[in-house]
Amino acid sequence: MADGTDLFEIIHTTRAMRRLKPDPVPDELIRKILEAGVAAPSGGNRQHWRFLVIKDRAIKEQVQRYYKRALDEVVGPRYRSSEPPPGVSRVQYDRQLAAVTYLTEHFHEAPVWIIACLDEGRQTPTRGSGASIYPAVQNMLLAARALGLGSTLTTRHLLYEKEVEAILGLPPGVHSYAILPIGYPMGRFGPVGRAPLAEIVYQDRWEQPYPGLQ
Secondary structure: OOOOOOHHHHHHOOOOOOOEOOOOOOHHHHHHHHHHHOOOOOHHHOOOEEEEEEOOHHHHHHHHHHHHHHHHHHHHHHHHHOOOOOOOOHHHHHHHHHHHHHHHHHHHHOOEEEEEEEEOOOOOOOOOHHHHOHHHHHHHHHHHHHOOOEOOOEOHHHHHHHHHHHHHOOOOOEEEEEEEEEEOEOOOOOOOOOOOHHHOOEOOOOOOEOHHHO
16 A cells, blocks of 8 residues: 555656566455546546456467567667656666566566557547546556556557457457556655656746746
């Protein structure tokens, strides 16, 4: 469990936990995470989210092959050629790549995956579609943190969307938007690294400082 139940403490210490133990996670905890997910808002309150809980190792192994291929071909080279993001040092960024690589190699060993999907029927997904699923994903990440479980939001499988969704057996009109691997973390929760608000928040006009931060 988190040290206390302060919402802001949980928010500020819910960082990506990519090194997970293979130990089983009780269904009771997964249910709590899912209940937190469906407490989120969705466009028009349509609630057309769907969640696929994956425990079958054979399925996970098939997906992991594409997940690793995406690292080798796209994500890894991007990490190695790009500058660290705001609030992150080069040493921290290199550690992040090491953690990303570890997750990739052991992706199928995470005891539980939650695949966050939208059932969009015959409608074509639009720029706003994610607004009906990513709030639920964030709620689930926060709930996992509060329960002492690690996870991370990953969308890398979408580089091979058709192949992975075929493996997952998603019906026509249903699309995946994120995979949350869930397990007990090997490391410790801690503060997230982010840029100062003064660098990213404006008032009334673009790049006009917001005085409320002074």
